[in-house]
Amino acid sequence: MALDLQKLAISEIRARLLKDDGPVSPQLLNALKRDARRGVRDLYTLAKRRADRAREERARLDAMLNFERVLWKSGVKYIAGVDEVGVGPLAGPVVAAAVVFAPDTSIDGVDDSKRLDPERRRELADRIRDSALGIGIGAATVEEIDRLNVYQAGLLAMRRAVEALPLPPQHVLVDARTIPGVAAPQNPFTKGDGINFSIAAASIVAKTHRDRLMEECDPQYPEYGFARHKGYSTPEHQAAIRRYGPCPLHRVSYPFIRELRGQYSPLFYELQALLARARTAKQLDAVERRFKTCSEELGEHEARKLKLVLSRRWKAL
Structure with missing residues (x-):
């Protein structure tokens, strides 16, 4: 862009700035800054922000490299x-x-x-x-x-x-x-x-x-929605596993898959339901006391999961 901006209408300067998404040169910034027209001053502000972002990106990449x-x-x-x-x-x-x-x-x-x-x-x-x-x-x-x-x-x-x-x-x-x-x-x-x-x-x-x-893989197993969540543990994906069970793409060694399939102990699901209903510190304390008295009856993954949920619930109160 020519630096003699006085010969250009504000609309022309704006169009050229928008068209060129490359770095803004110091010379152009100085020319915009010197232009007394209010519209050009506004364009200077936009161009300055773009130049600042470009400088920050260069510094970020320099550090990464x-x-x-x-x-x-x-x-x-x-x-x-x-x-x-x-x-x-x-x-x-x-x-x-x-x-x-x-x-x-x-x-x-x-x-x-x-x-x-x-x-x-x-x-x-x-x-x-x-x-x-x-x-x-x-x-x-x-x-x-x-x-x-x-x-x-x-x-x-x-x-x-x-x-x-x-x-x-x-x-x-x-x-x-x-x-x-x-x-x-x-x-x-x-x-x-x-x-x-x-x-x-x-x-x-x-x-x-x-x-x-x-x-x-989505067309082969459309009921699971793999194209949307890519296999991650979204509520939609969890609901599909509960409804249809795992397919050959599921990692059946994961404890959470067994939990979703209802393969944990009845005691686990009972405590899980009590935790979901607990709304006050008194209710949460009662669930925690029950968990401590029967924790030895739970499997390792079951106890670990409930302990984690208890900790998060206390922090959320």
């Missing part, structure tokens, strides 16, 4: 960020992704996939796939989750994702754990999908891939 840049400068070229998704759902596989970028790659908007809405995740997943040197996808099946437990299945999925890369990584950055069976040096980051660029990119790719898998 800090570890990669240290490795790149040391001569390590192929760095894989690895993350998995799908630990929490009641159904479907655990999916992991490994992503390798060329040195100095940066993509605006990359963040923990949980902080992004579905449309933004899909958009960023496409940009990541276009920019990455290599992407590997790994999964652990429902059968493996039930046999191994979901934590071990997540590690298996991440190892498979690294092995699926088209080029061997020289270094691996992982969200909160170390992957067994991977020869390259590794660095685990607590909540890495929110603080590390490569891990965040992997979380986006893994999430969009798993969502697509669950959507593809």
